[in-house]
Amino acid sequence: MSDPALETLMLPLETEAVDLDRSASVLFLRARAGLALASLKDLNLTCVQSFAPDRDALEKSGFKVAAEASHGQFDAVLVLPVRQRQEARAQLAEAVSRAKAGGLVIACAPNTEGAKTVEKDLSDLMGEVDKLTKNKCRAVWGQIHEDRVDTALLRQWRELDAPRKVLDGAYLSRPGLFAWDRIDPASSLLSGLLPETLKGRGADLGAGFGYLARTVLEKAPKVTSIDLYEAEKRALDLAEDNLSAFKGKRAMNGVWCDVTKGIEGPYDFIVSNPPFHQTGKADRADVGQGFIKAAAAGLRPGGEFYMVANRHLPYERTLSAVFADVTQLADEGGYKVIRAVKAKGGR
Numbered sequence: 001m002s003d004p005a006l007e008t009l010m011l012p013l014e015t016e017a018v019d020l021d022r023s024a025s026v027l028f029l030r031a032r033a034g035l036a037l038a039s040l041k042d043l044n045l046t047c048v049q050s051f052a053p054d055r056d057a058l059e060k061s062g063f064k065v066a067a068e069a070s071h072g073q074f075d076a077v078l079v080l081p082v083r084q085r086q087e088a089r090a091q092l093a094e095a096v097s098r099a100k101a102g103g104l105v106i107a108c109a110p111n112t113e114g115a116k117t118v119e120k121d122l123s124d125l126m127g128e129v130d131k132l133t134k135n136k137c138r139a140v141w142g143q144i145h146e147d148r149v150d151t152a153l154l155r156q157w158r159e160l161d162a163p164r165k166v167l168d169g170a171y172l173s174r175p176g177l178f179a180w181d182r183i184d185p186a187s188s189l190l191s192g193l194l195p196e197t198l199k200g201r202g203a204d205l206g207a208g209f210g211y212l213a214r215t216v217l218e219k220a221p222k223v224t225s226i227d228l229y230e231a232e233k234r235a236l237d238l239a240e241d242n243l244s245a246f247k248g249k250r251a252m253n254g255v256w257c258d259v260t261k262g263i264e265g266p267y268d269f270i271v272s273n274p275p276f277h278q279t280g281k282a283d284r285a286d287v288g289q290g291f292i293k294a295a296a297a298g299l300r301p302g303g304e305f306y307m308v309a310n311r312h313l314p315y316e317r318t319l320s321a322v323f324a325d326v327t328q329l330a331d332e333g334g335y336k337v338i339r340a341v342k343a344k345g346g347r
Contacts, residue, residue: 003034004135005080009108010036011132012141018104024075027098029091031065032080033057046070052231053258067233067256069098076104083113086160087176089121093157096125099144106141125150125157163238172241173209177234178275183211186335187273190308191215193329193337200268203227203298205259205291210239212271217246225251227267229259231275260290265298272307289318296322296342305340 012018020026024043031037031047032054047065049055058065077095081088088109095105107122109115115138122140123129127148131140163174166181173180179187191212199222204213207228216223228243230236236254243252255264259274274291288309295305305323309315311334319326324343328336 003032003036005108005110005137006032006034007036008132008135008137008139009078009080009106010039011134011139012106012130014039015132017130017132018106018141020076020104025072027069027074027077027095029069029077029079029095030054030082031058031063031078033061033063037061037063046074050233052233052256053260056258056261069094072098073100074098074103075100076106079105079107081107081109081114081118082176084176085114085117087174088114088118089157090159090161090175092118092121092125093154093160096122096144096149097154097158101144101146103144104141105144106139108137108139110137112136121157125154171209171211172238174234174238177232177238178208180209184273185333186308186310187211189330189332189335190271190273190306190337191219194219194271194306196220198223198269198304201225201227201266202269202271203229203263203265203267205229205263205270205272205295206231206274207239207254208232208235208273210242212273213239213252214243214246216271217243217250223250225253227253227255227264229255229257229263231256231258259294260287261294263294263298266300267298267303268300269304269306270295270299272305274307274309276310276313285313285315288313288315292318292340293322296340299342301342301344303342305342306337307340308335308337310334311336 026043026045028047031049047058047063048069049065050067055065077099079091079095081091099105109118119140126142129140129142161175163172166173198220207230213226213228228239233256236256274288319340323340325341327339330337
């Protein structure tokens, strides 16, 4: 699968616009797998990726991956900044702070996802930068000169995506997560329709910072345990804090994984607000369909699945194929809430 931003990020190295010794230590923040990454395979490369599907792809390609960067300085730091402005600035500041004096920083973003802003931000942090554009993306790079780095701005931006209390202190969250400083309307609609009769062992697929899971535990006293499945480790780590009031009272387990590859079980019930896109803006119905199939496989016979989705997403056929009974509970504000029950015969 083509990855224009990754391919463009590698161009300064491939075209020898910058020189990088083969013995150089390289840190790659928000790393992604792809053919273009093969040119770094023989280097002392550290890949950092907290999003499970991208982590899995990197590991499959033979790269070692960490959720967070270890301490130390590097000869070169590469970064693919995310779209969210605060997190992107924090990533650029992290890249500049982790490069040695005289070291290299290279960043790249699609033109439609803030490439000009990335160029300006990196320039503000480290002074003069070079650029090239290709594949509708912009690669920006520069060398670390300590007398040019804006250290005050560097300190300020490194904290932009730090965890903080939101929603009047009710939850801990951080910029860059889905609906990071609010309860999104879809999750709110689903939470209001979850029955108090839920019981036994449950799971939340795509748990985010823990809103739905906490709703379940607050609402349904007969729930004995809940597993939180989440692809983004930055969110999963916060969910543990947001459910801390239930520690020692209900069993809880966080699972950092790609739900579409399958889950454990069997569960008595599952709740979910599946993501409908991954990298980029385009709708990805296949992601939600993967969540539905995983839920069906992970439920015990007769188990219940409660999900919410954008009204236009085509999930009904998939639901009907893997569940015995499918009922729409609500259709409000552009969202639909569905209850599906697995056949007692195990279908």
